[in-house]
Amino acid sequence: MNSTTRISTAERLGRTAGRRWRAYVRGERRVSHWLTSMGMPVPGATALVWAFKLTVLGMLLYAAFWLALLVLVFFVAGAVASSGLEWEEPETEWRTGPAGFGLYRGDIRVDVGDPYDDD
CATH class of the missing domain: 1.20.5 (Single alpha-helices involved in coiled-coils or other helix-helix interfaces)
Known part of the structure; x- marks a missing residue:
């Protein structure tokens, strides 16, 4: 020691x-x-x-x-x-909207598809 x-x-x-x-x-x-x-x-x-x-x-x-x-x-x-001052994108969701059924972000369809297709 x-x-x-x-x-x-x-x-x-x-x-x-x-x-x-x-x-x-x-x-x-x-x-x-x-x-x-x-x-x-x-x-x-x-x-x-x-x-x-x-x-x-x-x-x-x-x-x-x-x-x-x-x-x-x-x-x-x-x-x-x-802080939360940034613009946040709306979530994408599958739904029927103005351009038919598809993947929408807000009111805009973001998936590839024909809006005049009746499928």
Whole structure:
């Protein structure tokens, strides 16, 4: 029996996401410190960082809106295409009609036959 434990894919993805988040926070803190070292007041640096965050969030929401609208249009188009809007041919049936006994589709005789034949 193997005594080493293996981490699952979900745990590995979670750890990767955590590392990336920590790297982002470190970078944000580094930018904030750089802005304050350049002479910007701390509240101004904080406001600038938050303005950047909100701008990125707004762009992501804008892109997600158009993507969702595109998916919705494709979904509606697929629903309309698969609905019963197509013309359906009437069923063929053997009966006596205007051209005598034969195979009819609607009011039109579709089998080969002589309409003046009295058989």
